[in-house]
Amino acid sequence: MPDAADFIRRMPLLANLPKDVQARISRRMIRRSYSAGETIFIEGDPGRAAYLVAEGRVRVHRTSRAGREQVLARIGLGQLFNTVPLFRHDARNHATAQAATDVTVYAILREDLLRLVQDSPELALVILRDFAERLDHLTNLVEDLSLRTVRGRLARFLLVHAKEGTVRRQWTQEEMASELGTVRDVIGRALRSFASEGLIRMDRHRIVLVDREGLESESDS
Amino acid sequence: MPDAADFIRRMPLLANLPKDVQARISRRMIRRSYSAGETIFIEGDPGRAAYLVAEGRVRVHRTSRAGREQVLARIGLGQLFNTVPLFRHDARNHATAQAATDVTVYAILREDLLRLVQDSPELALVILRDFAERLDHLTNLVEDLSLRTVRGRLARFLLVHAKEGTVRRQWTQEEMASELGTVRDVIGRALRSFASEGLIRMDRHRIVLVDREGLESESDS
DNA sequence: GAGACAGTGCGACCTAAGTCGTATTCGTGC
DNA sequence: GCACGAATACGACTTAGGTCGCACTGTCTC
Structure with a gap:
């Protein structure tokens, strides 16, 4: 001990x-x-x-x-x-x-x-x-x-928690949701829409930031 | 001085x-x-x-x-x-x-x-x-x-700021809104609906709490 | 009493985001 | 390989709450 x-x-x-x-x-x-x-x-x-x-x-x-x-x-x-x-x-x-x-x-x-x-x-x-x-x-x-949409919060979250372009620890959507003040479904939707817009890429449950600038402009609401 | x-x-x-x-x-x-x-x-x-x-x-x-x-x-x-x-x-x-x-x-x-x-x-x-x-x-x-609706927040706000059944200082709806993370219109709507439900009463720009219990039960979401 | 201005009231409308049901994928243990 | 549970995907639907336009009211000033 x-x-x-x-x-x-x-x-x-x-x-x-x-x-x-x-x-x-x-x-x-x-x-x-x-x-x-x-x-x-x-x-x-x-x-x-x-x-x-x-x-x-x-x-x-x-x-x-x-x-x-x-x-x-x-x-x-x-x-x-x-x-x-x-x-x-x-x-x-x-x-x-x-x-x-x-x-x-x-x-x-x-x-x-x-x-x-x-x-x-x-x-x-x-x-x-x-x-x-x-x-x-x-x-x-x-x-x-108070002042940001879920998309905005999520964008900020990804930028803050990314190291060398990928989000370090594997967060579940549930965990992100309880951190960002929303529910799982909404985080899922936002992630998928970020992916379809080419802002991020899903690499088997790791999130790769593709377009940092895009995320930054997304992060104010 | x-x-x-x-x-x-x-x-x-x-x-x-x-x-x-x-x-x-x-x-x-x-x-x-x-x-x-x-x-x-x-x-x-x-x-x-x-x-x-x-x-x-x-x-x-x-x-x-x-x-x-x-x-x-x-x-x-x-x-x-x-x-x-x-x-x-x-x-x-x-x-x-x-x-x-x-x-x-x-x-x-x-x-x-x-x-x-x-x-x-x-x-x-x-x-x-x-x-x-x-x-x-x-x-x-x-x-x-994160966890309460505007109605809930407003109900709590009124309860906290009330002294002897009326809200002490005269808050404008704008001030309450910026305190509670919303906009003027929404506070106005919520106040009017509280009034029409008999929870509060407007006494020339002072807010009188009529039904404290009702407000309390309203205050969780 | 005429403006001017701040604070409200109120209806019409729009959208973010929460809810539900169900299907699919992934990872782990056996 | 198979089974199981956890994590996700995704479409359909509902609603809180944010937006806009405009009218009304009280107060203060000149």
């Missing part, structure tokens, strides 16, 4: 913290594992802890009464999540977290982390930077949902 | 900071005024400063190419804005700020505020709390835009 202190030292986010802060954090961390699909916590429950991902990936999302999901964040190795409720009076989880793959996390209790933040401006700064990134991401998402 | 140090002492957000931090902040603040409608900064410009509102209100928004606006935050007395770019590598304003009324703000330069945050965990905590609130608001907005 890997050592918590050792883990912290290898995480870019926390590696630069003073040694004593690292030590205090690692003494407080509680290791937990979840298998793919399992729910880690539910929106509305008391927010007792924040988490640090040691292995695997986590999806943070909200669900409508009709069962439709909107993904708010995907959390990967070395990243924090559920830090928001720590700093609010109403300390409830404001979304649901689910293991996207088999996952190992370190939990840190609210009080412990708050005390650490008060004592360590360096740690505060780490969380501030994390919050700033998250705010940026959510702001972009709001702009997408 | 009111004194900056005196102003800080009266702001709930900053009143509890240690005296020396307050003094250092007030020494760094630059007072500026804008008249209603004026633009304070534009999305994409270098984010050189954060602001504290001393008087009036500010709208932070994004605009689509077609000219449609989505409001991200309304900032009032004693609140901070444009703090996000301070903590990002790409230090650009990630939205546009506009004076909603005649406004007086105190600007604090990026470097100054960053230095202060490093030295004062109390100030860091103030900003962390502010970020947490903002994240919560944006998360709710995303849920609204």
